[in-house]
Amino acid sequence: MTILVSGKNGQLGKELQDIASADSTHKFVFFDREELNIADKNVLQYAFENYQPSFFINCAAYTAVDKAETEQEQAYLINAEAVGNIAKQCQQSNTKLIHISTDYVFNGKGTSPYKPDDKTDPVNYYGYTKLLGEQLAINNNPNTNIIRTSWVYSKYGNNFVKTMLRLMKERKEINVVNDQRGSPTYAKDLAEAILEIVDSEQLTVNNSLLTTHRSPIYHFSNEGIISWYDFAVAIKDIKQLDCVVNPIPTTSYPTPAKRPAYSGLDKTKIANTFNIHLKDWKQSLNECLRAL
Numbered sequence: 552m553t554i555l556v557s558g559k560n561g562q563l564g565k566e567l568q569d570i571a572s573a574d575s576t577h578k579f580v581f582f583d584r585e586e587l588n589i590a591d592k593n594v595l596q597y598a599f600e601n602y603q604p605s606f607f608i609n610c611a612a613y614t615a616v617d618k619a620e621t622e623q624e625q626a627y628l629i630n631a632e633a634v635g636n637i638a639k640q641c642q643q644s645n646t647k648l649i650h651i652s653t654d655y656v657f658n659g660k661g662t663s664p665y666k667p668d669d670k671t672d673p674v675n676y677y678g679y680t681k682l683l684g685e686q687l688a689i690n691n692n693p694n695t696n697i698i699r700t701s702w703v704y705s706k707y708g709n710n711f712v713k714t715m716l717r718l719m720k721e722r723k724e725i726n727v728v729n730d731q732r733g734s735p736t737y738a739k740d741l742a743e744a745i746l747e748i749v750d751s752e753q754l755t756v757n758n759s760l761l762t763t764h765r766s767p768i769y770h771f772s773n774e775g776i777i778s779w780y781d782f783a784v785a786i787k788d789i790k791q792l793d794c795v796v797n798p799i800p801t802t803s804y805p806t807p808a809k810r811p812a813y814s815g816l817d818k819t820k821i822a823n824t825f826n827i828h829l830k831d832w833k834q835s836l837n838e839c840l841r842a843l
């Protein structure tokens with residue numbers, strides 16, 4: 552069984568590569584942007600014809616949330632149009648698509664964890680393009696799984712954890728927003744969950760049990776809903792750093808793109824459907840900090 556993975560140099564792409572290197576049961580083919588630009592229809596078509604994949608895991612995305620406000624064309628092309636084209640190719644090749652989306656499809660006015668079928672209403676352009684990508688993927692290929700995740704970090708790439716570690720070492724005091732709440736996601740945990748879904752879907756296809764229609768949207772993050780301030784304090788405590796961390800309101804830290812104030816995700820569906828164990832956010836943070 553061949554599994555194609557786009558965006559191999561991103562946080563999730565790298566964590567998937569680490570796991571794949573110890574997995575001899577599947578044939579993985581990883582692509583970076585140069586090898587497979589998902590916005591290039593011809594290159595996509597060639598990859599599908601060449602590899603005849605059983606699964607396509609799309610880890611490629613335009614993830615610069617603030618820049619997306621001004622680079623709208625680029626964000627739309629990668630997060631929406633290209634995802635629609637991948638889904639079309641998957642449909643033609645009978646390939647299962649696993650696509651990653653975001654908590655930023657919600658407006659953040661909720662007060663309890665969002666369920667996969669709750670009303671979407673993105674508050675920034677990145678979230679809008681990711682929502683369009685979900686819709687195009689599902690419309691073009693019903694054989695799609697969308698996994699929405701939030702606050703992704705890893706030992707790879709740029710993320711909140713690495714930024715906090717750097718700032719806490721450079722400065723005596725830092726300010727961190729304490730009125731945006733959500734759940735961190737260790738990219739390694741997400742990568743493991745994706746591969747459990749692959750195995751589970753493979754069994755389903757093999758047993759021809761694809762008779763019941765279910766909504767293809769799932770939520771995944773670590774367990775626990777916290778603020779960015781709580782997250783920063785935990786990093787400081789685990790690493791035993793001296794820096795003072797001050798809580799501040801979002802209004803004191805204006806950004807080009809608005810963020811949802813609350814983006815807790817209800818993960819019951821992914822846990823029950825694929826028998827996925829969800830780890831506590833602090834346990835996973837400890838694991839990542841040890842790996843860094």
Ligand SMILES: NC(=O)c1ccc[n+]([C@@H]2O[C@H](COP(=O)([O-])OP(=O)(O)OC[C@H]3O[C@@H](n4cnc5c(N)ncnc54)[C@H](OP(=O)(O)O)[C@@H]3O)[C@@H](O)[C@H]2O)c1
Nearest residue numbers: 558560561562563584588589611612614651653700702703
């Ligand atoms: N990061 C978060 O906090 C977060 C939160 C919620 C959801 N998500 C979603 O989770 C998924 C994985 O995110 P991540 O944090 O791993 O992202 P990431 O680290 O920013 O990686 C994205 C990767 O996509 C690649 N890419 C961009 N445009 C491409 C194109 N046209 N063709 C092929 N590759 C392209 C980038 O290539 P280069 O290396 O060349 O730039 C990069 O390696 C994304 O769908 C993202 O929207 C992320």
